[in-house]
Amino acid sequence: MSARPLKYVTWINAGQSPPSANVFPLNNRTPFLQGNAEFTHVHPAAKFECETPNKTCKSGDILISVRAPVGALNIADRNYGIGRGLVAIRAINCNPRFLWWWLHSQVDRLQSVATGTTYKSVSSEDIGSLSFPQISLDEQRCIADFLDSETARIDGIRKTRERMRDLLTLRRERVIEKLLGLDATNIVTKPLKYGTQLITVGIVVTPAAWYVDSAGIPALRGMNVTSGKISNSNLVHISREGHAAHRKSTLRQGDLVVVRTGQAGAAAVIPPELDGANCIDLVLVRPSPDMNSKYLEYILNSDWAKRRVEQYSVGSIQSHFNVSAMKQMPVPVFPLAQQREVTKQVDKEVSAMEQILASMERANILLAERRQALITAAVTGQIDVTTAGRAAAG
Numbered sequence: 001m002s003a004r005p006l007k008y009v010t011w012i013n014a015g016q017s018p019p020s021a022n023v024f025p026l027n028n029r030t031p032f033l034q035g036n037a038e039f040t041h042v043h044p045a046a047k048f049e050c051e052t053p054n055k056t057c058k059s060g061d062i063l064i065s066v067r068a069p070v071g072a073l074n075i076a077d078r079n080y081g082i083g084r085g086l087v088a089i090r091a092i093n094c095n096p097r098f099l100w101w102w103l104h105s106q107v108d109r110l111q112s113v114a115t116g117t118t119y120k121s122v123s124s125e126d127i128g129s130l131s132f133p134q135i136s137l138d139e140q141r142c143i144a145d146f147l148d149s150e151t152a153r154i155d156g157i158r159k160t161r162e163r164m165r166d167l168l169t170l171r172r173e174r175v176i177e178k179l180l181g182l183d184a185t186n187i188v189t190k191p192l193k194y195g196t197q198l199i200t201v202g203i204v205v206t207p208a209a210w211y212v213d214s215a216g217i218p219a220l221r222g223m224n225v226t227s228g229k230i231s232n233s234n235l236v237h238i239s240r241e242g243h244a245a246h247r248k249s250t251l252r253q254g255d256l257v258v259v260r261t262g263q264a265g266a267a268a269v270i271p272p273e274l275d276g277a278n279c280i281d282l283v284l285v286r287p288s289p290d291m292n293s294k295y296l297e298y299i300l301n302s303d304w305a306k307r308r309v310e311q312y313s314v315g316s317i318q319s320h321f322n323v324s325a326m327k328q329m330p331v332p333v334f335p336l337a338q339q340r341e342v343t344k345q346v347d348k349e350v351s352a353m354e355q356i357l358a359s360m361e362r363a364n365i366l367l368a369e370r371r372q373a374l375i376t377a378a379v380t381g382q383i384d385v386t387t388a389g390r391a392a393a394g
Contacts, residue, residue: 001135001381007128010099011090014066014124015082016055056081057088062100064089067121070114071107075100087124094132098140098379101147105376106130133379143378146385154371158364165360172353173303179346180295181332182304189330195296198286201260201323202249202279203242210242217243218277220251222259225282227266227301230257230274243278251277251284254293258283258300258326265309267300269293283326291331295339298346299331 006012057063057076065072067085082088091099109130114120177183193199203210203219216237224231243250251257253275259266260283267285270277287293299305308329334342377383 001133003131003133005128006089006130006132009091009093009132011092012124012128013055013057013082013088013090015084015086015088055083058090060090060096062089062091062096062103063087064103064127066110066123066127067114067116068119070111070120070122073100073103073107085121087127089127095137095140095144097144097148101144101375102132102379104372105379133381135381143385147375147378150374151371154367154374158367161360161364161367165357168353168357168360172350172357175349175353176298176346177302177304179342179349180298180302180304181334181342182299182302188333190333191327192285192329192331193327195288195291195331196285197288198284199323199327200248200284202257202282202284203238203246204281207238207280210238210245212237212239216240218274220257220274220277220279220282222262222281225257225259225266225268226263228268228297230268230271236280238278246278249279249284251275251279252286254287256285256287256293256297256300258285260322265300265306267297269297283323285326290336292336292339292343294347295334295343296331298343300329305329 057080059076059078061076063074063076063082064087065085066087076088089099089103090096110122110126111120113126114122174183181187207219214237216239218232219236219238220230221234221236223234251270251274253270253272255270256267257270257279260281285296287296309325378385
């Protein structure tokens with residue numbers, strides 16, 4: 001299949017990037033869009049005066065994020081001024097719907113050529129040099145029709161499964177709250193500080209200054225911790241000197257780490273293989289001998305506890321949960337033997353649900369991969385969409 005650079009079949013406009021500004025000035029009629037292509041950083045235009053009026057997009061233009069994350073796509077729902085990190089693409093000598101689907105097939109390519117140390121990015125020139133297939137407008141329209149239909153079918157299946165997952169997750173949470181006694185109206189609690197030996201925070205002052213290669217001491221970060229799980233993916237290491245300077249946040253098996261920023265409150269028990277590691281910007285909770293670690297993990301990850309985390313979290317952009325708030329977190333008062341028994345019951349009741357949830361997650365990943373593979377195959381001519389369309393209809 002012959003091809004030509006994308007810049008010859010589209011209009012490409014990169015957002016403005018003044019030397020120093022986080023919010024860019026605009027005229028008083030057009031809102032300003034900054035960041036990725038998901039319309040999450042829209043600034044009211046009335047506060048600003050126009051600086052570069054040509055750095056705009058029109059309703060219907062395709063927006064692509066060229067940095068952090070590279071490749072996020074959307075279609076402008078109105079006229080916007082566009083800022084750093086965004087490029088607007090308008091179909092000129094191609095079908096706009098085909099262009100939309102074809103750009104989806106180029107995300108991996110763009111991410112592979114992205115450069116940068118602080119964050120990865122690509123330029124409008126990188127986008128303009130992408131090889132766009134030279135096929136007729138009728139063929140482009142036929143492929144776009146096929147992908148509109150097939151992706152809608154896949155998306156419908158995914159949404160149905162997501163609703164099932166949400167219902168099962170809610171059911172799981174209600175079972176946990178009932179077994180832990182959190183649904184009782186007269187529940188007796190005490191501040192967490194009375195059931196722990198230590199509540200402190202990990203390294204917060206320039207932790208990157210201590211980073212070394214994998215020969216150092218493992219250090220957990222917020223991205224490594226989700227509710228009830230610790231991932232070793234993207235695990236960083238710090239020097240032994242840095243570890244020695246921050247002994248207070250040395251982790252022991254059975255400790256809990258709790259996320260402070262972003263998904264504040266997510267908690268997980270430290271497994272044996274991370275005994276002696278350290279942590280960065282996490283709350284470290286060391287239970288006292290009369291507090292069961294797994295029981296406390298279930299408590300802290302419950303909706304009951306999350307409501308209290310939200311109440312005491314601070315920060316306008318990201319929730320931030322501090323040590324003093326964690327010390328005051330109310331925890332139900334039960335003898336250790338009862339905690340252990342309740343934990344066994346919870347483990348038994350939720351294990352089957354968690355297996356189903358994991359199966360649903362794997363199925364969704366496969367569907368997403370199927371969707372992407374279908375897009376790539378269709379726009380590159382690897383499948384005959386007319387034959388595929390008849391097979392799907394049959």
